[in-house]
Amino acid sequence: MINLDSNYLLDFTYRIFKSIGCPDNQAKVAADCLNQADLRGVDSHGVARLSGYVRLWELKRLNATPEMKIIHETPSTAVLDGDLGLGLVTAPHAMNIAIEKAKIAGTGWVAVQNSNHYGIAGYHSMLALDHDMIGISMTNASPLVAPTFSKSRFLGTNPIAVAIPALNEPPFVIDMATTTVANGKLEVLQRKGEDAPLGWTQDKDGNPTTDAFSLRNGGSMLPLGGDREHGGHKGYCLGAMVDIFSAVLSGANYGPWVPPFVAFLEPPANHVGSGIGHFLGAIRVDAFRPATEFKEHMDNWIKTFRNAEPIAGQQRVLIPGDPERILTIERTKNGIPLHEQVIDDLQKLGKKFGLVFDCPQKQ
Amino acid sequence: MINLDSNYLLDFTYRIFKSIGCPDNQAKVAADCLNQADLRGVDSHGVARLSGYVRLWELKRLNATPEMKIIHETPSTAVLDGDLGLGLVTAPHAMNIAIEKAKIAGTGWVAVQNSNHYGIAGYHSMLALDHDMIGISMTNASPLVAPTFSKSRFLGTNPIAVAIPALNEPPFVIDMATTTVANGKLEVLQRKGEDAPLGWTQDKDGNPTTDAFSLRNGGSMLPLGGDREHGGHKGYCLGAMVDIFSAVLSGANYGPWVPPFVAFLEPPANHVGSGIGHFLGAIRVDAFRPATEFKEHMDNWIKTFRNAEPIAGQQRVLIPGDPERILTIERTKNGIPLHEQVIDDLQKLGKKFGLVFDCPQKQ
Numbered sequence: 001m002i003n004l005d006s007n008y009l010l011d012f013t014y015r016i017f018k019s020i021g022c023p024d025n026q027a028k029v030a031a032d033c034l035n036q037a038d039l040r041g042v043d044s045h046g047v048a049r050l051s052g053y054v055r056l057w058e059l060k061r062l063n064a065t066p067e068m069k070i071i072h073e074t075p076s077t078a079v080l081d082g083d084l085g086l087g088l089v090t091a092p093h094a095m096n097i098a099i100e101k102a103k104i105a106g107t108g109w110v111a112v113q114n115s116n117h118y119g120i121a122g123y124h125s126m127l128a129l130d131h132d133m134i135g136i137s138m139t140n141a142s143p144l145v146a147p148t149f150s151k152s153r154f155l156g157t158n159p160i161a162v163a164i165p166a167l168n169e170p171p172f173v174i175d176m177a178t179t180t181v182a183n184g185k186l187e188v189l190q191r192k193g194e195d196a197p198l199g200w201t202q203d204k205d206g207n208p209t210t211d212a213f214s215l216r217n218g219g220s221m222l223p224l225g226g227d228r229e230h231g232g233h234k235g236y237c238l239g240a241m242v243d244i245f246s247a248v249l250s251g252a253n254y255g256p257w258v259p260p261f262v263a264f265l266e267p268p269a270n271h272v273g274s275g276i277g278h279f280l281g282a283i284r285v286d287a288f289r290p291a292t293e294f295k296e297h298m299d300n301w302i303k304t305f306r307n308a309e310p311i312a313g314q315q316r317v318l319i320p321g322d323p324e325r326i327l328t329i330e331r332t333k334n335g336i337p338l339h340e341q342v343i344d345d346l347q348k349l350g351k352k353f354g355l356v357f358d359c360p361q362k363q
Numbered sequence: 364m365i366n367l368d369s370n371y372l373l374d375f376t377y378r379i380f381k382s383i384g385c386p387d388n389q390a391k392v393a394a395d396c397l398n399q400a401d402l403r404g405v406d407s408h409g410v411a412r413l414s415g416y417v418r419l420w421e422l423k424r425l426n427a428t429p430e431m432k433i434i435h436e437t438p439s440t441a442v443l444d445g446d447l448g449l450g451l452v453t454a455p456h457a458m459n460i461a462i463e464k465a466k467i468a469g470t471g472w473v474a475v476q477n478s479n480h481y482g483i484a485g486y487h488s489m490l491a492l493d494h495d496m497i498g499i500s501m502t503n504a505s506p507l508v509a510p511t512f513s514k515s516r517f518l519g520t521n522p523i524a525v526a527i528p529a530l531n532e533p534p535f536v537i538d539m540a541t542t543t544v545a546n547g548k549l550e551v552l553q554r555k556g557e558d559a560p561l562g563w564t565q566d567k568d569g570n571p572t573t574d575a576f577s578l579r580n581g582g583s584m585l586p587l588g589g590d591r592e593h594g595g596h597k598g599y600c601l602g603a604m605v606d607i608f609s610a611v612l613s614g615a616n617y618g619p620w621v622p623p624f625v626a627f628l629e630p631p632a633n634h635v636g637s638g639i640g641h642f643l644g645a646i647r648v649d650a651f652r653p654a655t656e657f658k659e660h661m662d663n664w665i666k667t668f669r670n671a672e673p674i675a676g677q678q679r680v681l682i683p684g685d686p687e688r689i690l691t692i693e694r695t696k697n698g699i700p701l702h703e704q705v706i707d708d709l710q711k712l713g714k715k716f717g718l719v720f721d722c723p724q725k726q
Contacts, residue, residue: 073469074468074470075469076439077651079651104438105439106438106439107470149677150671150672151674162600164604164607172603179594180593197592205674207674224597225588225598229560230543230593231544231588234539234587235587237683249648249652250651255664255668287440297611304619309513311513311565311570312570317512318511320599320600
């Protein structure tokens with residue numbers, strides 16, 4: 001791993017998105033979304049994915065100049081046709097629509113169809129915070145997860161993000177896949193040649209396994225909870241809910257029909273909708289009680305939980321968002337750790353568009 | 364266990380609620396909510412709890428004739444003061460407000476403060492189905508669950524329910540605690556003298572344990588996922604979100620301040636809000652796309668998942684709501700299985716109000 005300067009990576013990402021034709025403001029938000037993933041420690045959703053988006057664009061499975069439009073709406077809802085744009089662009093656009101609706105109706109809810117992979121769920125939910133709103137963000141994704149009792153991969157890692165503002169404390173930010181772990185953690189074990197804990201994956205016949213390569217060999221990721229005895233059916237419920245909100249409400253593809261992110265896999269035939277789907281929500285906190293009063297109680301909630309008595313070996317209890325904040329400070333200072341393979345990939349990507357990738361190393 | 368006639372239990376429950384002074388329509392909905400819990404197999408939230416509500420009423424911690432009122436609202440939101448009423452009454456009332464708002468604004472969201480235990484979450488969410496709406500229901504509850512890395516019981520089992528209508532298929536209904544298992548399953552193991560799987564609870568020092576009595580001995584339930592390695596921090600996130608939506612938005616008590624359901628425990632001093640809190644939502648599906656089109660896709664979603672290839676030893680993949688539907692058919696026919704202790708309790712309760720409990724046995 002080599003630590004690279006995060007500002008350089010942000011600018012390079014922006015220039016690549018410009019190079020494929022993204023309008024300036026869209027290239028900026030898309031680059032920011034990938035950069036925030038790297039800073040927050042979600043390495044699988046950062047600049048390492050940049051060449052993947054470009055490959056989808058080359059195959060015309062992604063439109064760099066989408067004409068996004070609202071195709072249905074009510075005072076508190078809308079459906080956005082993403083025109084096959086980057087999810088990194090359609091999701092913030094949808095969240096801004098939700099925020100505008102919440103200003104008038106108290107809440108705003110926007111389902112997006114005809115979109116692509118949207119990066120980290122948390123980025124979009126956090127756009128609501130500056131407006132004293134709670135932000136909610138979810139998306140469906142390529143099927144890798146087996147419903148409880150099934151061998152079939154029918155769900156994506158289908159994340160849920162919820163961002164809630166506080167007053168003097170930092171915001172409360174959930175950003176979680178509805179699986180036991182992210183795929184990135186399996187890849188770490190694969191590189192180390194280590195086994196995975198039981199409950200992370202199952203093999204191709206649906207048996208419990210500790211083989212970190214099981215997913216590559218026809219197995220499936222397991223929903224949060226793992227097996228039935230440990231509540232895996234609840235993770236299945238949550239992943240299913242995300243799929244339905246993101247795609248059945250919006251008119252996107254759901255379940256096994258969700259198109260893959262990776263360019264080497266063809267999208268499934270017989271679509272049931274358009275592209276992949278997202279669901280974004282904004283809740284004005286003063287649609288319930290005065291914003292300052294709400295945020296003071298959030299401060300109290302956060303301080304109370306942070307001061308809960310820790311178990312042996314732990315210094316303190318964390319609040320959702322704490323781990324990402326700690327990493328952001330560390331990585332802003334020390335840079336983003338990238339594999340040489342990713343750096344090589346970025347250099348090739350630069351060359352393709354006549355850009356030089358010559359990022360300063362940190363440390 | 365003795366199987367008793369569900370209609371008799373429904374009527375007896377109604378008469379008990381009438382006896383403590385509930386208005387007729389409120390006694391009906393409260394009795395129906397407990398009865399549905401029994402039919403759906405959530406034994407811990409059915410008629411077995413009836414005497415618990417009465418004890419709270421005797422202690423004046425529950426108001427049988429609440430004057431519920433909306434204390435704040437916008438086109439898509441409201442805060443309901445439950446006037447210390449039964450949650451079995453305030454939650455359906457709040458859901459009906461949400462439904463009325465959704466008719467006009469597309470969605471409706473009602474936070475409830477100053478309420479009590481509301482029975483099963485699923486009951487309230489399902490009220491939206493007849494209106495071609497998605498229903499959402501959550502509540503906080505007495506603290507029994509430890510946040511990740513904590514010894515302290517700071518969260519309740521904080522359930523989430525989501526009911527989504529289909530066309531010819533039955534509705535998709537999630538009704539889940541945000542813990543690995545319900546407390547009721549621990550009680551079953553205690554009666555059998557069996558151990559619990561790792562990941563269900565921790566002991567009073569926060570160590571992993573298989574002792575089914577750990578919760579009674581100062582330990583805690585674990586959030587969905589169990590320990591950190593298996594994603595327990597995600598269950599903690601979900602339970603925390605339910606707490607904040609139900610209580611920080613509404614002005615109810617949150618975290619360790621949530622008043623206990625059991626009458627022998629005093630409510631905590633230094634309240635941070637009023638009573639316990641709920642959060643109810645209604646989403647008109649045709650605020651996104653035509654209702655029939657949505658429901659046809661739900662049918663397709665349900666049939667697709669139900670036909671996923673099952674793992675060895677399982678006949679088929681279940682859809683959220685299937686297990687409860689199967690039990691409802693079985694229990695409507697064969698009766699509700701109750702412990703002799705519960706039956707004894709109901710007989711005493713009857714005597715207290717001059718009612719005879721003489722329920723026909725089934726089978």
